[in-house]
Amino acid sequence: MAEQRIHFIGGGQMAEAIIRAIIANQTASARSITVADINEERIRLLNEKYGILTDIRQEVALSEADLIIIAVRPQDNLTEVGQLVHEYAGKNSAVISIVAGVTIEQLASYIGGDRAIIRVIPNTLTDTGLGYSGVALNAHATKEQVDVFLNGFGKVQYLDESLIDTFTGYGVAGPNYVYYFIESLADAGVLAGLPREQAWQVALENVEGAVAMLRQTKLHPRQLLDINNSPGGVGIHGLYELNNSDFAAGLQRSVLAAVKRTAELGKDRP
Ligand SMILES: NC(=O)C1=CN([C@@H]2O[C@H](COP(=O)(O)OP(=O)(O)OC[C@H]3O[C@@H](n4cnc5c(N)ncnc54)[C@H](OP(=O)(O)O)[C@@H]3O)[C@@H](O)[C@H]2O)C=CC1
Numbered sequence: 333m334a335e336q337r338i339h340f341i342g343g344g345q346m347a348e349a350i351i352r353a354i355i356a357n358q359t360a361s362a363r364s365i366t367v368a369d370i371n372e373e374r375i376r377l378l379n380e381k382y383g384i385l386t387d388i389r390q391e392v393a394l395s396e397a398d399l400i401i402i403a404v405r406p407q408d409n410l411t412e413v414g415q416l417v418h419e420y421a422g423k424n425s426a427v428i429s430i431v432a433g434v435t436i437e438q439l440a441s442y443i444g445g446d447r448a449i450i451r452v453i454p455n456t457l458t459d460t461g462l463g464y465s466g467v468a469l470n471a472h473a474t475k476e477q478v479d480v481f482l483n484g485f486g487k488v489q490y491l492d493e494s495l496i497d498t499f500t501g502y503g504v505a506g507p508n509y510v511y512y513f514i515e516s517l518a519d520a521g522v523l524a525g526l527p528r529e530q531a532w533q534v535a536l537e538n539v540e541g542a543v544a545m546l547r548q549t550k551l552h553p554r555q556l557l558d559i560n561n562s563p564g565g566v567g568i569h570g571l572y573e574l575n576n577s578d579f580a581a582g583l584q585r586s587v588l589a590a591v592k593r594t595a596e597l598g599k600d601r602p
């Protein structure tokens with residue numbers, strides 16, 4: 333397959349994370365990528381850091397692109413962005429929106445519904461090759477159009493669009509919960525008297541090891557908890573306190589709040 337030309341509208345944090353990953357793993361070359369951003373500084377920075385093309389007008393980049401990535405915020409002027417795409421994008425190009433909370437129906441109202449539109453909530457672990465992006469296609473889009481690009485910054489789960497908001501708050505915001513857990517765990521080690529660096533290394537190793545155990549043994553966490561806790565011992569005393577806290581429900585409420593906010597982002601647009 334010939335290399336796809338990829339044009340980003342919005343060159344912020346998420347666009348940069350995707351660009352860095354797809355160039356690093358040779359999914360795309362820098363010369364096949366263009367970016368438009370209302371902030372000139374961002375374009376200059378992306379050119380300097382990654383060598384992407386910058387001496388091209390947006391109208392031309394849109395007309396030549398195979399994939400057009402809408403990477404502005406939900407609060408930005410999507411009507412204006414959609415109008416540009418509608419006017420200049422080639423008929424066979426696929427338009428990928430990574431804008432949280434904005435539906436395919438809303439996107440179609442901005443750019444026209446008679447073209448391939450793909451709603452993606454991109455995973456944020458892009459530099460690792462791990463992490464799932466959630467993807468919903470409209471009737472004009474095919475997996476073949478986007479599969480190579482999407483796998484260039486992690487793994488992909490194709491979903492019914494009705495699940496994308498849930499996937500956003502649970503899956504894509506997911507590393508937040510894990511980062512926060514690791515930070516809290518390392519703090520617990522320090523609170524109990526370990527030096528910070530040792531507490532930190534142990535927390536990371538335990539998280540990585542626990543995931544490896546779950547994958548290797550295919551056991552349920554509860555079964556591994558049983559093995560880890562001797563009668564009247566250390567582990568079960570620690571777990572008793574956790575059971576007395578709001579730990580599980582707090583985490584679950586946090587995910588539900590993130591899912592709720594995703595839906596609000598789509599509705600509260602200017
Ligand atoms: N960051 C994340 O972890 C994730 C983000 N997303 C989604 O990705 C999208 C981008 O998020 P993020 O990268 O964090 O945001 P950023 O604010 O970092 O990037 C958005 C960029 O788009 C520019 N911009 C605004 N309006 C226009 C326009 N009309 N034309 C061209 N450029 C424009 C902004 O410029 P200026 O700042 O000057 O306004 C800014 O540089 C959002 O919709 C978000 O929901 C999805 C998953 C995860």
Ligand SMILES: O=C(O)[C@@H]1CCC=N1
Pocket residue numbers: 432500501504505
């Ligand atoms: O916070 C945000 O809006 C984005 C979407 C999911 C994770 N980060």
